[in-house]
Amino acid sequence: MHRTLKITSVLLLTTFLKLSAQQPDYELNSGWQCQQVNSVKANGEAISSPSYPLQGWMPATVPGTVLTSLLDNKQVPDPFYGMNNQHIPDIYYAGRDHYTYWFVKDFKETATGPDGQVWLHFRGVNDGCDIFLNGHKLNASTHFGAYLRQSYNITPFLAKNGQNRLAVIVYPAPVVGDPNGGQGGDGTIARNVGPQYTAGWDWIQPMRDRNTGIWDKVTIEKTGAVRIKDPHVVTSVPGQRWPGQAQAPAFIDVAADVENASGKAISGMLRYTMEGNTLSKAVSLKPNSSATVQLPELTLKQPRLWWPAGYGEQALYKVKIEFIANGQPSDAESVEVGVREIQTSWNAHTGSREVAVNGQKIFIKGGDWITSDALFRFSKERYDAEVRFHRDMNLNLIRIWGGSLTERPEFFEACDKYGLLVFQDFWMSGDCNGRWVDPMKKEDQWTRRQYPDDHRLFINSIADQVKLLRNYPSLAFWCGGNEITPPPDIFHAIRDSILPALDQTRYFFDYSNSDSMSYNTLGGNGDGPYSIQPVEHFWSFKTFPFNSEVGSVGVGDLVSLRRFMPEENLVMPDYRNKKTDAVWEYHKYIPYENYHEAYGKQKNIEQWTNTAQLINYDQYRALMEGFSAHMWDWYTGVIIWKTQNPWTALRGQMYDYYLDPNACLYGLRTGSKPLHVMYDPVEGMVEIVNNHFQRARDLMLEVKTYDMQGHDSLLTQLFVETAAAGTQKYLPIKAAVDALRSREGVFLSLRLLNLDKQVVDENIYWMADEKGQYSGLQQLKPASVQLSARRSGQEVAVTISNPAGQPVAFFNRFSLVNAGDKQRILPVFYSDNYITVMPGDSKTVTISGAQVGKHTAALVEVYGENVKQQYVTVR
Structure with missing residues (x-):
């Protein structure tokens, strides 16, 4: 084994699809039926007999929870909508039997060949289960543990005619917890080895069945006498590497467990093939035994490396691992692998851990x-x-x-x-x-x-x-x-x-x-805050040097809210009088406090949610810019609490449960760009952050302001270069910006252009007046933009142009919608959104994803703060 193995990283196994000599694996993911335990009088041996009648049983969703099956059969209301979750019996009060269910699946299978073996795999059951096949109990004792896989050799129990029945009784966790409104309810949910949030948290209501069920995949695998289990592939990528360059060798070490399921000794060979290289080792296995086999090391010449997003390619290789006995494959796995090495070190200056990939430090x-x-x-x-x-x-x-x-x-x-x-x-x-x-x-x-x-x-x-x-x-x-x-x-x-x-x-x-x-000299718990903050706070307040949880608000727009809120509950929160609708409270709303007031009186819920997007964008752009401004000085990293919700919550999310993005996503996208120009609102400095590994040269920095009528003022324009993996301050503009924004606010435009005058980065801030009000935005005149959309395969390119002589076309939302009902098509992906277009300028947004290709008659909806709602036909 290579001498640097102890600091090496692991190669990827991206699939658990087995390609055996007889027949590929397959998943038992349809045709299941289920019944509540108190409605079934027979035992598992009887139920798993193919002749046992299943009249009155309902279709089951597997993988899935009991609640998923009940929901799919319309036995309970959608717990994600309104207050419906309150109308579903909670297991704490209804009792564990209420959510204890039998699941049954009929399937066809027989063993083939003298040494053929058939295996049944469960990747996750919550929490306990007993498993029966054709009248036989497979597990000697009840299985417990949501995170413990199960595998059974079912060859001896398969029906000779190939008609088999699998019956599984699934028990809820032994301790279900009181959903009393605390974090994890009364906390006793943690007495189990399973998910804790199912008893409720400050971002979710309790899941009433505590996610009882066959929640992960059930598969059938066919092998010969010897099966390959749990391969372990490790790579070493010594030294400092650079993306896009010829690479020194990497070193590959492969091991795997092999199991002989037969009653006779077997000799064979375990081998793997990668990039045309085949390495092997002779193996002898006693009857009904297992062994871990370490294969010879491979020196991989000029490897294509795997890099984190924003730093290089995510190169993947095809690898095949086989066990050969008597000249024939007994089992084989076809896998994809990626080659990379991760190191960490202690940054004594920041007092926190620093991460490197392939020898390059990563913020x-x-x-x-x-x-x-x-x-x-x-x-x-x-x-x-x-x-x-x-x-x-x-x-x-x-x-x-x-x-x-x-x-x-x-x-x-x-x-x-x-x-x-x-x-x-x-x-x-x-x-x-x-x-x-x-x-x-x-x-x-x-x-x-x-x-x-x-x-x-x-x-x-x-x-x-x-x-x-x-x-x-x-x-x-x-x-x-x-x-x-x-x-x-x-x-x-x-x-x-x-x-x-x-x-x-x-x-x-x-x-x-x-x-x-993160050595937390500031005291406290070492993370947060989680609520809305002044933009300046993210720049000036020194928090923990590698903050694992820090975040803000995240309400979507009105279209998003209507997916899970009754119309009568679409009521603006009244912060001054501390009044919030009950459905908002139930869905864990975090207050925006008085931040809407700077944008003027909110007339209705649509305006309120649109203004929330302005606040969302500002919050998350400032969060990441503030941390990036102090990289390697105050910080080595930051993790946002949180970027998504698995439920229809009204907090901390860049997109809603239905995969519809809000402005949080695009503010964060802007603030997190690898090469980014930004304005420090505390020091009044223009700064450039460079996350790349190499120095950026020959960049034109352009600083302009635009007033509410669209008139621009060039503050400065100069060529700059910036060091790799750091942030540099360039020039103070606070006095000039404060003077220009004092009466009604101003737009501040920062751009980086390359030598071909192409925009490398653009960042547009809307600045409040001297009283902290966005008075100019409240009087912004309409902008008459020109729009066009053109399709190419699974992409639609939308161009928005703002003719010269007009005001700024501010904060425009693009949505791909059905031509008929004008409902948003989800999920699709926008190269940017909530964009602002200066007079005499144009921008193109690309919309992509599989759904784009499926909806050939779609339209593009566009609206902005001063751009009327309109629909664009896709050519």
């Missing part, structure tokens, strides 16, 4: 993530869309919050594709697990500190999930939990046993805001 710009869907309705397509949004925000990391789950392989595949590093918490949180005194909790801190009840189950689940996920290049860090370390025996098992044995390649944070991540 972390991240988003906190709960899960894709609060009911665990996961799909590859939704994962892809959500991760793409994060890439489009110019982020480079997603942190998986500890009160939820270890994310699914399909999520990591999307992160591999789009270049998002992943910070993966394990399943506990300081709120439930005893970090603080909390009157909402049932038990004291000393008791909660020892949650969960079954430490061995937790440890076994950690080991299993490490094996499941350790090969993805996007997975960058493991973390003991959200804002708290696990109990000592669990912590030491992870740090001292599991990770050294199963994954030596990633830094392990003991908890999400620990001193090993």
Whole structure:
């Protein structure tokens, strides 16, 4: 093994699709039926007999939760809409039997060949289950643990005629918790090894079944006598590398577990092929035995490296791993791999951890993530869309919050594709697990500190999930939990046993805001704030040097609100009189305080939500600009709490549950650009941040203002260059800007142009008057823009032009809509949005995504603060 292996990273396994010699794997994801346990008098042996009648059973959604099946069968109202969730029985009051269900699936399968083996795999069941096939119980004792995979060799139990029945009884978690409104309810939900948020949090109402169900994939795998399990592929990328250049060699180490399921000894060869190179090792297996096999190291010449988003390509390789016995493949895996190495070091100046990829330091710009869907309705397509949004925000990391789950392989595949590093918490949180005194909790801190009840189950689940996920290049860090370390025996098992044995390649944070991540000399919990802040605050207030959670507001526009709010509840919050509609409160609204008042009296809910977008954009642009302005001086990274909601919440989101983006996304996109010009509102300086690895040269910096009539003033224009991986201050303009904005405000336009006069970056601020009011915007005259839209494959290019002599065309929202009902088409992706166009200028926005290709008769809706709503025909 290569001598630098201990600091190497892991190659990606992007799929668990097996390509065996007989037949590919397949998923049991349709044709399931279910029934509540009290309605079934038979036992598992009888129910799993193909002759047992299923009259009266209802169709089941698998993968899915009990609540998902009930919802799909219209047995309960949509818990995401209005106050519907209150009308669904909660398991705490209804009892565990209410959500204990049988799930049954008939399928055709037989073993083939003398050594043919058929395997049944469950990737996730919450929380307990017993499994029966054709009258036989497969598990010797009840399975527990939401994060512990199960595999069964079902070859002996398959029906000779190929007609099989699988029956699974799924039990809710032993302790369901009182949903009393606290973080994780009364906290006892953490006595289980499962998701904690299902008892409710400050951003979600409780999931009434606590996500009981076969929530992840069920698959059938066919192999020969020997099966390949849990491959482990590690890469070493020594030295400092540069994107786009010829590379020195990388080193590949591959290992895998192999299992002989037959009653005879087998000799064969385990081999893998990568880039035309084949490496192998002879293996001898005793009957009914397993072994871990380390294969010879591969020197990969001129490797194509995997880089985080914004720094380089996300190169992936095809690799095939096979076990050959008697000249024939017994089992094979076809996988994709990515080559990269992650290092961390301690930055003594900032007092926080610094991250490097392939020898280049990376300023972390991240988003906190709960899960894709609060009911665990996961799909590859939704994962892809959500991760793409994060890439489009110019982020480079997603942190998986500890009160939820270890994310699914399909999520990591999307992160591999789009270049998002992943910070993966394990399943506990300081709120439930005893970090603080909390009157909402049932038990004291000393008791909660020892949650969960079954430490061995937790440890076994950690080991299993490490094996499941350790090969993805996007997975960058493991973390003991959200804002708290696990109990000592669990912590030491992870740090001292599991990770050294199963994954030596990633830094392990003991908890999400620990001193090993960010030495918090400022005191407090090491994260936040979470509410709306003055723009200047993000620039001037020095927070924690690697802040794992900091955020602001995030209400969508009126179109978004109407998807989950009854019309009668679409009422503007009254901040002055502290009045907020009950549905808003139920959906966890964070107040915008008095920030709307600077934009004038809000006449109706449509204006209020549109003004909220101006505030959203300003908040998240300022957040990332403020942190970037102090990179490597105050900070080595920041993670936004939070970028998405798995439920219809009214806080902390760049797009809503239905994948409709709001202005938070585009303000953050602007503030996070890799090469970005920006204005420091505290010092009044123009600054340029350069996240690239190389110096930026021959850039023209242009600074202009525009008044409310559209007249411009050139403040300065000069050629600049900026150092790599840093922020530079260039010139003070505060006095000039303050003078120009004093009466009614002003637009400040900052642009970087290359030698071909092409815009490299543009940043437009709307500045308040000397009283802090946007008085000029309230009197802004209409702008008559020209619009055109043209389709090319799965893309639509929309051009907006603002003729000379007009006012600024301010803050224009683009939406792709159905031609008939004018409803937004979701999800689609905009190269930019909420854009402002200066007089005599034009901009083109590209709309892309699979939905664009599917809707050939779509229109483009455009409206702005002073641009009337209109629809553009796509040519």
